[in-house]
Amino acid sequence: MKVQESFGALGDRRFAWYFTARTVSTAGSVMAPVALAFAVLHIDQSAGALAQVLGVRTLVLVGFLLVGGVVADRFSRIVVLQVSHVLTCLTQALAASLIISGHATLTQLTVIEGINGAVSAFTMPAMMGVVPLVVDRSRLQQANALLSFSRSGLSIIGPAVAGLLVVGVGPGWALAVDAFTYAVAVVCLARVGLPKRSEEGRARQHSMVRELREGWGEFSRREWLWVVVLAFGLTNAIHTGVIGVLGPLVAKSTEAIGEAGWGLVLSAEAAGTVLMTIVMMRLRLRHPLRAGMVAICVLAVPMVLLGVAPALVPVAVGFFLAGAATEIFGVGWNTALHEHVPVPVLSRVSSYDALGSFVAIPIGTFLYGWLGTAVDVETLMVVSAGVYVVISLGALLSRSVRDLGRSSEDPTEAAAGASAATDDTHARS
Template identity: 85%
Template sequence: MRPRESLGALGDRRFAWYFTARTVSTAGSVMVPVALAFAVLHIDQSAGALAQVLGVRTLTMVVFLLVGGVVADRFSRIVVLQVSHVLTGVTQALAAGLIISGHATLTQLTVIEGVNGAVSAFTMPAMMGVVPLVVDRRRLQQANALLSFSRSGLAIVGPAVAGLLVVGVGPGWALAVDALTYAVAIVCLARVGLPRRQEGAEARHSMVAELREGWTEFTSREWLWVVVLVFGVMNAIHVGVVGVLGPLIASSTEAIGEAGWGLVLSAEALGTVLMTLVMLRLRLAHPLRAGMLAMGVLAVPMVLLGAAPALVPVAVGFLLAGAAVEVFGVGWSTALHEHIPVAVLSRVSSYDALGSFVAMPIGTFLYGWLATSVDIETLVLVSAAVYVLVALSALASRSVRDLGRSVEDPAVDPAVDPAGEAAAGSAGAESTARP
């Protein structure tokens, strides 16, 4: 495939504007993990404090995910994203003001991040449901790779810049930039131009009925629920080791430090970008087989973080991890877009997110407690070993190993507008043939 053909998805005006909106909002968001982590640690230098803020954010997201999936399938996904961006921009601006002014407290940041978590429960299902509506089906993997390339390319610079801002002027300014980017993204989303939903195409069903339909679609595919199940465990380990213990180890190790941790996360993003260039041109015949094998590589930076907490080795480990995450991420998104009907895609993705993230608050709080009672090096190394075993266990399912690429469109709901946007009340759509 020629380089120009690799960018072909951007030839669609709707995808180009959506791509721009995602890129702009991501430019600020990639700085938030570093800025928020050290903002909390400046208030309370403990793993428990960081676990509290991150855990509450994840918990509120999990609580509202299923509602977010129904809302994204029932209403315009672009409008859902715009409203979510308004709320996120306001809360991030509030957090930035409190931190910059020196008045932020642990309770305030916990509440603000709790609100942000709830809002993200509506954002993620909506984003998953937009892509098949704004790009030709033949270019789905390409479109997903381009979005990942944008996100990862910015993530190379973002954490490093955030680390420098934390050291130079304080973490609040990174959050202020994030708030501003959401305002710009809202304008870009307005240019996507999805058609209006057809009025009266189908009577709306109750939220319970729509959730039941999404659950049926989710449970009827073994490859889907198996991967989500193992990711529930993997994410709990990852958020505990990288999200809680990582900043703690970095801030207490002169060889890494706060700015160094930003560089480490940038190295992870660099690995993702490099692999994205491959994914733009390489067609995954068995996306989940390749993805789950790749996910085992994430144990490498965990081992290095526990055994050799020095900047260069840890950064190299995260570089490899970033490449591995990209293989899975593009493969997983493409599998969902090719095998799940568009009319229920947001609801199915909300069950996906719920299963994948539900254990993250548990992992966050658990590792915050374990860090005070268990040797951290031992904890990290044992976690890495368990992570590899769990990742590879998914391949015991033949459905995961052998899932191929779809040659036919997922079943199209009769209430879907020919130009792409599902009409209100899509419950009852016929499901696609099982892989």
């Protein structure tokens, strides 16, 4: 494939505007985790405080995910994104103002992040459902790789800039930039024209309960889907606890890394993702989940290094490798969903995916917040890495996961048949 052909998906005006909106909003949001983490640690320098803020956000996110999936399938996904982006802009602007003025408290940041969690529950399913509607089916993997390329490329710069801002002028300014970019993204989304709802093959609108049942039916009958989601429900809890809670704490207490160094480490992870994204735009995955689950084991490497060698260079190398591995799984997973799940139920299915993947994260967040003060951190990180690898490889025991290939059937065209089968099932029940 020629280099220019790797960017062919941008030739579609709808995808180009959607790509621009995602890129602009990402430019600010990649700085937010670093800024938020050190804003919290400035108020209360403990793993428990950071675990509280992150845990509440995820709890609220999980609580609203299924509702977000139904709303995204029922209404215009672009409008859903615009509304959620406006709310994110307002909440991040409020957090920035409180932090910059020096009036922020742990309770205030916890509440704000809780609101952001609720908003994200609508954003994520809507984003998953947009891509198949704005790009030709033959370019789905390419489009997913381009979106990841944008996100990862910005993630190289964003965390490093956020770390410098934290040290130089404080974390509030990074959140202020994030708020501004969401406002710009709202304008870009207005230029994306989606097909009318009738062209998406939607059946009649039913009650929310019935639509959730339809989404669950589509989710549960695909073994490859629920097996991988179950595995990630456990591994995400471990990853969030080790990297999200213990990571900034280790960085802040280690002179060899520090706050600015932690931003550079996260940038190294993004650099690995960018490099692998270029490969993924030109390489077709024949068995996306097999490759993805093997690759994702590499995320155990930075966990071990943070425990046994908390120095900037080795940890950065570990994060670089983890970023590359994450990209292999991410592009493969999104492409599998887009190719094997009918578009009219895609947002609902992705909400079940997110729910299962995220449901244990609050547990992991609070658990590691406590474990970080109760046991030896080095041992905790090494053991966690081992468990992470065992769970990830365990998913490959399912033949459905190992052997899932690329689909030649268009989910949009298959939607009518899927809807008819669902209606027939309800008629008999």
